[in-house]
Amino acid sequence: MLAKFTKSIIAAAMFTFAFVPSSFSADTIKIAIVGPITGPVAQYGKMQMDGASMAVDQINSKGGVNGKKLEAVLLDDVCQPKQAVAVANKVVSRGISFVVGHLCSGSTQPASDIYDEEGVLMITPASTSPEITKRGFEMLFRTIGLDSQQGDVAAKFIIDEIKPKRVAIIHDKQQYGQGLAEVVKKQLNASNVKVVLFEGVTKGSNDFSALISKIKGLDVDFIYYGGYHPELGLILRQARERGLKSRFMGPEGVGNKDISAIAGEASEGLLVTLPADFTTDPANAGLVKAFDDKKLDSSGPFVMPSYAAVQIIADTIAKSKSEDPYTVAKLMKKSTYQTPIGTVAFQKNGDLKAFKFIVYNWHADGTKTPAK
Amino acid sequence: MKQNFQNAIIATVLSFVLLSLTIGGLIQVEGIETTVVARPWYVVIGCTIVFIIQLFRDQLVFVFKGFGNVLKTLVRAEQIAEHAIQLKGSDRFNPLFYLTVLICLSVYPFIVSDKLWIGMFIDIYIYILLALGLNIVVGYAGLLNLGYIAFYAVGAYTYGILNHFYDFSFWLALPLSGMTAALAGIILGFPVLRLRGDYLAIVTLGFGQVLVILLRNLGSITGGPDGIGSIDRPTMFGIEFSRRAKEGGVPFHEFFGLEYNSIIKDFFFYFLALALVIFTIYVISRLVKMPIGRSWEALREDETACKSLGINSTSVKLSAFAISSFFAGLAGCFFAAKQRHISPESFEFIESVIVLAIVVMGGMGSTIGIILAAIFVAVLKDYSQDLQEYRMLIFSLILIVMMIWRPRGLFPATRPFIKLQNRQKSQECGC
Amino acid sequence: MQLLEQILNGITLGSIYALIAIGYTMVYGVIGMINFAHGEVYMVGAFVGLIVMTILSSIGASLVPVYLIAMLLIAILVSSVLGWSIERVAYRPLRGKHRLIPLISAIGMSFFLQNFMQLSQGPRPFAVKQLIPGSFTVSESFSISYMQILIPVVTLVFMVLFTYFISKTKLGVACRATEQDRRMANLLGINTDTIISVIFVIGASLAAVAGVLVSLYYGTVRDTMGFIIGIKAFTAAVLGGIGSIPGAMLGGFVLGFTESFASAYIGGDYKDIVSFVLLLLILLVLPSGLLGKAEIEKV
Structure with a gap:
């Protein structure tokens, strides 16, 4: 037994050493692009990966940064x-x-704890929860707006344009969805629009018939959903099938062609911020053409913010002539950038100084037109 | 051979039916259009594999049997060797051997000095902790607990909540986590332990599901699907391991006047996990030799006989449940401190199955077997880049194959046994 | 009016549970094991249905009954083969061993199937096109969708077929005989191995029907859909009295109603908890279920 155990320990040790990473090449600047490559919201991850990879390719084809090439390391966090x-x-x-990611707010929050402590610079091109930048991390940035801005736009549209009497708000209980739902609820309450139902659904569930019957029983004329498209798609489809005619509205987490694939005709007329x-x-015509040439879709909400995130990192490294994330972060806060998402400057906490959300009308064929 | 050939043809036809409409067509979603792309090669390859396996079935069975015999001889040799050591008068506890292992494990992190490889061992240690704990219930007491990971969750959330709301430190929360988990084990065990084996399994599974649902829904306490974040790391005599210490604290590197290097923290976690594993192995190895451990095994072998001997089966089962949950609680608390963020996904049923696979593979009731299986599973699970996608497929196949081939595991536990010529030893088989 | 709708939801959900629960209860009745992989058979059935539907639509089929019949029949075919193979590969070699051994093997099988589908199609939900959209409006606040009529009807058809099979045909009588006393049936010249295979095939077919119906009703199919519903259907089987076929049907409907009302009046989040608590209570208070016969454990 003695011999066997010793042998197995040695074997385990050898096994371990055999896998020790072979080499660290310092001739590239690595940027990790982290988002959901698999899983239910992988479509958003694809937008992010496409945008960021395009930026890396274009920067490399212009000779890289400080004579070094950028290297995109794609990683999957499944949200x-x-x-x-x-x-x-x-x-x-x-x-x-350097990290461009993560995508879902619920993932960005715990990951940023680690990055902050270990000195990794992070730009999230997609997480909109205000909580993320509230903690005063020095090396955390984002190239997208906040739920508070988005919720304001949504609430304003509901109050001014829709003028509903009874509103139901549903969310998926996650940081992103619930956070948004709460912002909208607060705004609606402030303008005396009656919120008759505020309920969470479980991510990944597929039977919403009881919830829909409940909404029908409450005589609701407008429904706001905070969350992602797989659940809203099913809610829409099942609601229309059951004769619930109220209008729905969702955030950018539902603005994806898949919602039309799931909900079919029921997605016609959905409002999306x-x-x-x-x-x-x-100004982006050339870039859009580059995406088209590669047969990639550049219209997703996170494609350009991801492109911008990589570009900002590369520009700042070039400008500061340093790859030290602390130096880069300091310079980043002082600089202004020309990116595909417009002129970008950061606030002290890493949020953008300005970002605009627009309300769109979604159509059953997966296209969108601005709603007025 | 002819029989085999016929069987092989039938099996191939059946697998053709099965594969052609599952893996043979890939569902593709382009925008709002769904299409199916035929993948004939997958079907052909799958059918060929089935055909070959069926054709050479006898030979395969022969190979498996042979391998099983080799293992059996090994185990027998081990038993004899162990017995010989005992006869020579030395106790089972061989200090030199254990010291060597301990020294090897202690210098390991300094030799590799790489976060990834230290992290891998920390994960292995967590799996060892969990598997040893589950082994008490499944291996020794013979009760199938399919909701074991729930107690791990109880431990993790105990620390998470105590730390988040009441600023409890790790060292205070560690025993508390263990005890809360044990308490949860008793609360669940009290009503359900009367149930028969497979019903018990399903109810424990249900308990695990209920707990995860509660974690998801009790948002104000557990943080809902987002979980609890920014949990404090453990300190070493008040010294912290972060870059910047909390109010009033001193970070490790400043205390010793070193440059900050985050690997120091990994060293610390490594040794903490190692200490927990050693503690667990020690406690369990003592417990199974005590009357309580003996009655677990006796109960597994024959409940009726035990009852007629006056063993209170409910309290014996409860003790197994509580003690195994205690270790899960410790592991959970450590996990929360290491991850600094806990969310319900870490405690899904699949994790219970992984731990169960370790116990089943290692040999129910066998500590060494379980340690080896834990190493195998942890490496396969998180550190084999190429096999990542297939790991759950491999685990599930292991479960099936092991049940058919060696239901008591690769390294079944050494039972205390009586040698007829050595009569005074017979007390060792205490029931 | 909400009450009426919830009753309707309960019937729809209950039909699905009843279809799956029959598979559990028959297998348990005959070989005394929980066929943990049964929920996965349902999932595979749903995937096959979706693939058939997509192929049909790409070759331009337009009649709804054609879709429905083709999806059901092919899903039943594939699932039957699957059910038969599962029994042959993972359970038959273990017959006569300790109760927990086939259970662990079944868990392995369940995860194997789930991961097999995940690897072959991807770990995400797939949308299923609406086959029969629209609803039957009674009043402003009360309407019945066509799917909610279709599901109980199809379930009823299969239940009638199945009841006929089990009570009138020779094979059905053999099934019941095997269930009551396997050894005796064997002595009387029934090949019980064949009968056990037949039982797995029937259970799998009914699960496949449930899978196709659910995918049309809810609108998505994914790899993990079988797990929870499998446990719930098992709950339904236990509720009705495991081993009893009418019990499984009754149990399915009772569970369906309980869940619908729980999610309407307690909250959708807690409906899963309700069914697990129900399972626990029945096992503790009424282990033989509503229609089952009390089991005496022999020593």
Whole structure:
């Protein structure tokens, strides 16, 4: 037994050493792009990966930064807090000091704890929860607006344009969805619009028939949903099937063609708050063409913010001639950038100084038009 | 051979039906259009594999049997060797051997000095802790607990909540977490332990599900699906391991006048986990030799006989449940401190199955087997880049194959046994 | 009016549970094991249904009954083969061993199937097109969607077919005989191995029907959909008295109603808890269920 155990220990040790990472090449600047590559919201991850990879390619084809090439390391956090922590530890142990991600607010929050402590600079192109930047981390930035801004736009639209009498608010109990739902609820309450139902649904569930019957019983004429498209798609579809005719509205987390695939005709007329469509900006025409040439869709809400995030990191490294994330972060707060999402400057806490959300009308064929 | 050939043909036809409409067509969603792309090669490959396996079934069974015999001889040799050591008068506890292992494990982190490889061992230690705990219930007491990870969750959330709301330190919360988990074990065990084996399994599974649902829904306490974040790390005699210490604290590197290096923290967690594992192994190895441990095993073998011998089966089962949950609680508390963020996903049923796979693979009731299986599973689970996608497929296959081939595991526990010529030893088989 | 709708929801949900619960209860009645992989058979059935539907729509089929019949029949075919193979590979070699051994093997099988589908199609939900959209409006606040009529009707058809099979045909009589006393049936010249296979095939077919119906009703299919619903259907089987076929149907409907009302009046978040608590209570208070016969454990 003695011999066997010793042998197995040695075997285990050898096994371990055999896998020790072979080399650290310092001739590239690694940027980790972290988002959901698999899982229910992988579509958003694709937008992020497409945007960021395009930026890396374009910068490299112009000769890179300070003579070095950028290297995009794509990592998958499945939009789960648990995986986000695991991936963040992986980023740290691989010695990567720049991150573009994560995507879901619920993942960004725990991951940023680790990045902050280990000195990794992070730009999230998609997480909109205000909580993230409230903690005063020095190396945390975002190239997208906040739920408070988005919720304000949504609430204003509901109050001024829809003028409903009884509103139901549903959310998915996650940081992003619930946070938004609460902002909207607060605004509606302040303007004396009656919120008759405020309820959470479980992410990943597919039977909403009881909830829909309940909403029908409450005689609701407008419904706001805070969360992502897989659940809202099913709610829409099941609601229309059951004869619930109220109008729905959702945040940018539902603005994805998949919602039309799930809900079919029921997605016609859905209201969505999205970042302004950057692809129509004439200054981006060349970039949009580059995406089209590669057969990638550039119209997703997170494509351009991700592109901008990589570009900002690269520009600042070039300008500061340093790859030290602390130096880069300090300079980043003082600088102004010209990016596909417009002129970008950061506040002290890492939020953008300005970001615009617009309300769109969603159509059953997966397209959108601005709602007025 | 002819029989085999016929069987192989039938099996191939059936797998063709099965595969062609599952893996043979890939569902693709482009915008709002869904299409199916045919993947004939997958079906062909799958059918060929089935055909070959069926054709050479006898030979395969022969190989498996042979391998099983080799293992059996190994285990037998181990038993004899162990017996020989005992006869020589030395106790089972061989200080030199254990010291060597301990020294090896202690210098390991300094030799590799790499976060990834230290982290891997920390994960292995957590799995060892969990598997040893589950082994008490499944291996020794013979009760299938499918909701074991719930007690891990109780431990983790105990620390998370105590730390988040009341600023409890890790060291204070560690025993509390263990005890809360044990209490949860008793509360669950009290009504359900009367149930028969498979019903008990389903009810424990249900308990695990209920707990995860509660964690998701009691947002104001547990943080809902987002979980609890920014949990404090443990300190070492009041010294912290972060870059910047909290109010009034001193970070480790400043205390010793060193440059900040986050790997120091990994060293600390490594040794903390190692200490927990050693503590667990020690306690369990003592427990199973005590009357309580003996009655667990006796109860597993024959409940009726035990009852007629005056063993209170409910309290014996409860003690197994509580003690195993206690270790899960400790592991959970450590996990929360290491991750600094806990969320319900870490405590899904799948995790229970992984721990169960370790116990089943390692040999129910066998400590060494479980340690080896935990190493295998942890490495396969998180550190094999190429196999990542297939790991759960592999685990599930292991469960099936092990049940058919060696239901008592690769390294079944050494039972205390009587040698007829050595009569005074017979007390050792105490029931 | 909300009450009426919730009753309707309960019937729809109950039909699904009843269909799946029959598979559990028959297998348990005959070989005394919980077929943990049964929920996964349902999931595979749903996937097959979706694939058939997509193929049909790409070749331009337009008649709704064609879709429905093709989806159901092919899903039943594939699931039957699957049910048969599962029994052959993972359970038959373990017959006669300790109770927990086939259970662990079944858990392994369940995860194997789940991961197999995940690897072959991807770990995300797939949308299922609406086959029969629209609803039957009674009044402003009360309407019945066509799917909610279709599901109980299809369930009823299959229940009638199944009841006929089990009570009138020779094979059905053999099934019941095997269930009552396997050894005796064997002595009387019934090949019980074949009968056990037949039982797995029937259970799998009914699960596949449930899978196709659910995917059309809710609108998505994904790899993890079988797990929870499998446990709930098992709860339904226990509720009705495990081993009893009418019990499984009754149990399914009772559970369906309980869940609908729980999510309407307690909150949707807690409906899963309600069914687990129900399971625990029945096992403790009424272990033989509503229609089951009390089991005497022999020593």
